[in-house]
Amino acid sequence: MIKEFFNPTYFDKVLIGREIMKTGSRVVFLGNGFNPELEKIFYESLLGQSNYQSLSPYEQELSALRRDLYRVLTIFDLDGVLAQPLNAFFPKIKEKFL
Amino acid sequence: MNTFRLLREIVRKSNLTYILTSRKNSDSIKKKYPWLIGVVGLFKREGIDNFPFVNQSAISNLEKWGKGKLKIVTGKSLNIDSRADQILRIINNYSNEQPNLPFITYIVESSIYDRRAVLKVCKSDPELAKRIVYFDTGHFII
Numbered sequence: 001m002i003k004e005f006f007n008p009t010y011f012d013k014v015l016i017g018r019e020i021m022k023t024g025s026r027v028v029f030l031g032n033g034f035n036p037e038l039e040k041i042f043y044e045s046l047l048g049q050s051n052y053q054s055l056s057p058y059e060q061e062l063s064a065l066r067r068d069l070y071r072v073l074t075i076f077d078l079d080g081v082l083a084q085p086l087n088a089f090f091p092k093i094k095e096k097f098l
Numbered sequence: 099m100n101t102f103r104l105l106r107e108i109v110r111k112s113n114l115t116y117i118l119t120s121r122k123n124s125d126s127i128k129k130k131y132p133w134l135i136g137v138v139g140l141f142k143r144e145g146i147d148n149f150p151f152v153n154q155s156a157i158s159n160l161e162k163w164g165k166g167k168l169k170i171v172t173g174k175s176l177n178i179d180s181r182a183d184q185i186l187r188i189i190n191n192y193s194n195e196q197p198n199l200p201f202i203t204y205i206v207e208s209s210i211y212d213r214r215a216v217l218k219v220c221k222s223d224p225e226l227a228k229r230i231v232y233f234d235t236g237h238f239i240i
Contacts, residue, residue, distance in 0.1 A: 080208035
């Protein structure tokens with residue numbers, strides 16, 4: 001938590017995240033901005049063995065159906081999630097922050 | 099979990115996966131603006147893990163690896179409205195393929211632009227908002 005507090009995007013993430021939640025969507029924060037903890041996706045979604053309580057009401061409805069009766073679309077950002085643009089220029093920079 | 103395994107699992111478990119990147123397609127730049135070939139040539143590596151360009155063969159190889167369940171979209175805009183339109187277009191196209199089957203959309207993004215684009219998409223349609231789950235890595239700086 002202390003480490004996360006030094007992330008300049010922390011407050012933006014929390015405030016905009018709240019706004020998104022108000023629209024009826026579910027928001028999950030992965031990691032503290034330094035370590036993304038991407039494997040949490042599988043515990044917090046229908047993509048893996050998820051905790052039923054953590055799912056949204058709409059996902060809970062879908063989870064009751066057979067897998068071939070609903071579809072899952074995943075949109076992934078490459079830059080910043082799967083790969084770091086800064087890392088392409090300065091390979092050592094990621095090691096320094098982690 | 100390493101990035102490759104994560105991507106493989108997500109592609110396997112989703113019906114369709116889109117990878118969005120702000121990297122520019124170097125081949126289409128060379129074709130459209132031949133006078134920029136020299137500038138693009140300064141960046142010798144154009145694989146998927148190199149910034150700021152990615153070439154068509156790297157994109158095709160990754161899409162082939164995804165066996166038709168993976169699509170790459172390059173040249174993501176820094177404009178929030180354009181990003182929101184792009185996400186909305188992807189979701190609408192997907193929902194129109196099989197309108198009778200319900201679907202859920204997982205969006206995994208990180209930057210301040212992505213966050214606002216997702217907010218705009220959710221505000222545009224409350225029915226669609228409940229079908230969206232947003233994962234935010236809140237990455238440091240970018």
